Amino acid sequence: MKKLGDLLRKYRSIVLYLVFGVATTVVNWLVYIPCIKLCGENPTNFQVTICNAIAWVVAVTFAYVTNKRFVFESKCTKKSQLLLEIVSFFGARVFSGIFEIFLPGALITIGLSQAIFGVEGAVAKAITSVVVILLNYLLSKLVIFRKKRSGKEEGEERL
Numbered sequence: 001m002k003k004l005g006d007l008l009r010k011y012r013s014i015v016l017y018l019v020f021g022v023a024t025t026v027v028n029w030l031v032y033i034p035c036i037k038l039c040g041e042n043p044t045n046f047q048v049t050i051c052n053a054i055a056w057v058v059a060v061t062f063a064y065v066t067n068k069r070f071v072f073e074s075k076c077t078k079k080s081q082l083l084l085e086i087v088s089f090f091g092a093r094v095f096s097g098i099f100e101i102f103l104p105g106a107l108i109t110i111g112l113s114q115a116i117f118g119v120e121g122a123v124a125k126a127i128t129s130v131v132v133i134l135l136n137y138l139l140s141k142l143v144i145f146r147k148k149r150s151g152k153e154e155g156e157e158r159l
Contacts, residue, residue: 020067068085074145096136099128103128
């Protein structure tokens, strides 16, 4: 039991990142479903896109708050630094979203079109998911929520 506790402490940010990643996905669906239901029985492609965009913004906002507070414990409070942190977080998610959109097709083109549970291209989609999760984690840890070398967080007020 002690070894499990030691492992959890050692990999705390990774475990929390995965937990809040699942929660972010749930938030996305909890926003998307009622939004799409409001569109009626046969929503148009435009309505689906709008609902998906709304769900994405809410989910990424949730991810930002949980990553800032619990995963990376950013203490940034100075307005200019906070704005930079938020813009960087959303920008990183847009950047990784490009991989989410285009990487499966590229992987299928090079031959990774195998099906899982009857879903064509599922291997490419699974690889893409892993790449996007790793990319988001690394961008968050090394760029967005990185700690200054002095041990102080960016934007932290000096006493």
